[in-house]
Amino acid sequence: MNLPRDSRAFSRLLSAALMAVPVLALTSACGGDDGRGETEAIASVPGTPSVTGPSGSASPRRSGTGDKGAFYDAQLTYVQCMRGKGGVKEFPDPKLSGHLDWTAIDELAQKSGTHPVKGGGKEHDVCGSERTAAMMLEPKRDAQKDYESMLAHAKCMRDNGVSAFTNPTMSGGNVMPGGDPSPASPRIDVRSPAYKQARQACEDRLLDGLEGRQ
Structure with a gap:
């Protein structure tokens, strides 16, 4: 794609x-x-949208399956992946609510001028499974x-x-x-x-x- x-x-x-x-x-x-x-x-x-789960298999996104603590921890795991495998060392911490700090991410993306900041890493969506795991734990909206x-x-x-x-x-x-x-x-x-x-x-x-x- x-x-x-x-x-x-x-x-x-x-x-x-x-x-x-x-x-x-x-x-x-x-x-x-x-x-x-x-x-x-x-x-x-x-059609029914699906996302790729941590195992690599396609699965529908579930909303509200986790509490705020689990959501924050999962987002932190994604952030750490982005800083490591993703190659974006300055990727910002999540907010205390567990949501990503998109203002800081936008600024970093525009500063670097590269796709990896929002694209899941320097390789093709290398942190996609971590991002999906976090999104599946987002408290119900x-x-x-x-x-x-x-x-x-x-x-x-x-x-x-x-x-x-x-x-x-x-x-x-x-x-x-x-x-x-x-x-x-x-x-x-x-x-x-x-x-x-x-x-x-x-x-x-x-x-x-x-x-x-x-």
Whole structure:
């Protein structure tokens, strides 16, 4: 698989997969507007997402399977992998909540100008199993609150000059992040002063753990 060269684009694609949970059946529904209004946009999900577990086998992501202590420990294991096998010695510690410090990761990614900071290591996703193990232990989140937080953040980003920033969507109770409308071939320049200014102005709209996901 060819990964997008922009680190935030890769992060968004990864988050879209990891934030989804398997459901027995999905039905398409209509609602919302063109992705820029305040009404909820409903999108269908073409298939049940899965991630590669520590054993290397494909398995659906489970949400809320661990407590905060286990989540923090798993994230720390991922961080240590990134600093070791991943070759990113300055990879930042997780927050006390267990969530990664995406502000610091963004800064490091832009400073280094390389994909490994967010791509799971200097080799092809060398720390992917550790990252997946941590995500599977993330305490259960409130999907509706996450959606509302991301929606407020997307609106703020557009109000602050990033006009292409899209809304998140919900389907089957899952939240799919918004952001760049074409993450594989980014239309938003995340290195521009205008984008950085907007991100700083809107960072308080995102709940803890949502930074870097859209």
